[in-house]
Amino acid sequence: MISDRRKFILNTARAVGITAIGGFVWSAYVEEAIASPLTLRPPGALVEDDFLKACIKCGLCVEACPYDTLLLSKPGDNKPLGTPYFVPRDIPCYMCPDIPCVPVCPTGALDESSVTTDGELDINIAEMGVAVVDAHSCIAFWGIQCDACYRACPLLGEAIKIEYSQNKRTGKHAYRIPVIDADACTGCGLCEKACVTEKAAVAILPTQVALGKVGDYYIKGWDKEDEKRLENAHEIKSTTDISKRSAMDSLNDSEDLY
Amino acid sequence: MNTLWNNYRYLILRRLSQVGILVLYFGANAWGWNILLGNLSSSNLLGIVPLSDPYAALQMFAAGAVIAGDLLIGAIIVAFFYFLVGGRAFCSWVCPINMVTDFAGWLRSKLEVGKMQAKQPASRNIRYWVLALSLILSTMLGVAAFEFISPISMVHRGIVFGLGFGWAAVLIIFLFDLFVLKHGWCGHICPLGGFYSLVGKYSLLRVWHDKDNCTECMKCKAVCPERQVLHMVAVNSETVLSGECTNCGRCIEVCDDDALGFSLRGYAEKNLAKNKKMGENQ
Numbered sequence: 001m002i003s004d005r006r007k008f009i010l011n012t013a014r015a016v017g018i019t020a021i022g023g024f025v026w027s028a029y030v031e032e033a034i035a036s037p038l039t040l041r042p043p044g045a046l047v048e049d050d051f052l053k054a055c056i057k058c059g060l061c062v063e064a065c066p067y068d069t070l071l072l073s074k075p076g077d078n079k080p081l082g083t084p085y086f087v088p089r090d091i092p093c094y095m096c097p098d099i100p101c102v103p104v105c106p107t108g109a110l111d112e113s114s115v116t117t118d119g120e121l122d123i124n125i126a127e128m129g130v131a132v133v134d135a136h137s138c139i140a141f142w143g144i145q146c147d148a149c150y151r152a153c154p155l156l157g158e159a160i161k162i163e164y165s166q167n168k169r170t171g172k173h174a175y176r177i178p179v180i181d182a183d184a185c186t187g188c189g190l191c192e193k194a195c196v197t198e199k200a201a202v203a204i205l206p207t208q209v210a211l212g213k214v215g216d217y218y219i220k221g222w223d224k225e226d227e228k229r230l231e232n233a234h235e236i237k238s239t240t241d242i243s244k245r246s247a248m249d250s251l252n253d254s255e256d257l258y
Numbered sequence: 259m260n261t262l263w264n265n266y267r268y269l270i271l272r273r274l275s276q277v278g279i280l281v282l283y284f285g286a287n288a289w290g291w292n293i294l295l296g297n298l299s300s301s302n303l304l305g306i307v308p309l310s311d312p313y314a315a316l317q318m319f320a321a322g323a324v325i326a327g328d329l330l331i332g333a334i335i336v337a338f339f340y341f342l343v344g345g346r347a348f349c350s351w352v353c354p355i356n357m358v359t360d361f362a363g364w365l366r367s368k369l370e371v372g373k374m375q376a377k378q379p380a381s382r383n384i385r386y387w388v389l390a391l392s393l394i395l396s397t398m399l400g401v402a403a404f405e406f407i408s409p410i411s412m413v414h415r416g417i418v419f420g421l422g423f424g425w426a427a428v429l430i431i432f433l434f435d436l437f438v439l440k441h442g443w444c445g446h447i448c449p450l451g452g453f454y455s456l457v458g459k460y461s462l463l464r465v466w467h468d469k470d471n472c473t474e475c476m477k478c479k480a481v482c483p484e485r486q487v488l489h490m491v492a493v494n495s496e497t498v499l500s501g502e503c504t505n506c507g508r509c510i511e512v513c514d515d516d517a518l519g520f521s522l523r524g525y526a527e528k529n530l531a532k533n534k535k536m537g538e539n540q
Contacts, residue, residue: 058300074422
């Protein structure tokens, strides 16, 4: 016969044990489920971490989309469950001027202020992603004339520019190369939809995935504004074997250079 | 016909309510109806009234999200509504999973699966542990943790926006309730039910029991998915006060002796006493 006290302690310990196992499995699953960086979000979406915090998965943006561009991820889609996304090669974002998907968001996961200029909705400043061209499979890089993406771009001549250079193979033709301006590109995906190759040679990637970051150590010395970034830079000192002596000595005494 | 209605009136109304709400949501997405947009996580009624799942909002708060005005208002409206009509009225009158688990429970008794193990091996308090765990995990992971695994929103979202592998969640819960644990999901595990149990703890609409009319047939206890809340049956005349009662009304309609009924909290006792007096005077 065990005492009530002992029974209580054992029962509590059992509950804590089961909770710990459940919590482990549960958190492992959620952690994996939200680590899906290749998801394209509706216009005005917060950065992915904040978006996943704020999105309540109601689908109001999906219902508001007149082109059925937006989908709500379901089990098996391998995207964070219940969150809105789009696949530009199937249906791109047609960049409605009144952006119906954003103001309906009840939680602010789609942030109206991020697609507003001077108090008016402005889809042209949306940052759903960035187009990236694969020079290997883009036939314009072969010298074949194709400007499907350039023509499809809603920001014609801004987000995709055509650069000319001489085609040395034929000697008398020009390469007409599509070049993306990541600042202007909204990531709508009309170029990806228009691309003529079997798998699109121009594809939209989420901005965070596609773009690099310079950091504070490389600046445009000719640009006074850019120089201000130096203020954030701080000294990094690395010590190796040759750091013991001055740089001059180290170079002059070096024997194995020649 | 009359007895059929009498014996199943709340069940029929509940199914109408559950299916009707689904149809309204489905119609909004499929045919552009402007009545009830969104889904059970958050929706918009008639284009004006925001409605939000207060449990989802609580998890988002725990996750550290900035709670927007519409979300907060919607969550307060919904929480207040269920505070009035009984928190777990959501479970029996709105939640689509309830139809699955009710069916599993019915089949379980028909197939006499329960005969294998008379004793229920799990505590009904698991749901409160899961509820606490969901808030802790939401804080740790920075996302609303239960919303990523909730079979309720998975199925509901699925019916409105496309199911995917969501049917697997339905099947798992069905089999779990059928073969593993009686009233397993809704009555033991679901943290949303746990949350609404707490919301409904002080709710107005309640079931009352009149011991003097009771013939101790115990049909009510047999049909109740949360039979622990009916501990007073055949013992005392009192109101069912536990928040775990889902206000499904099954006990009322199976009772042939007028010993159970809906009432507002507190009124039942008074009315019972008054009726007795009137009876004596006549």
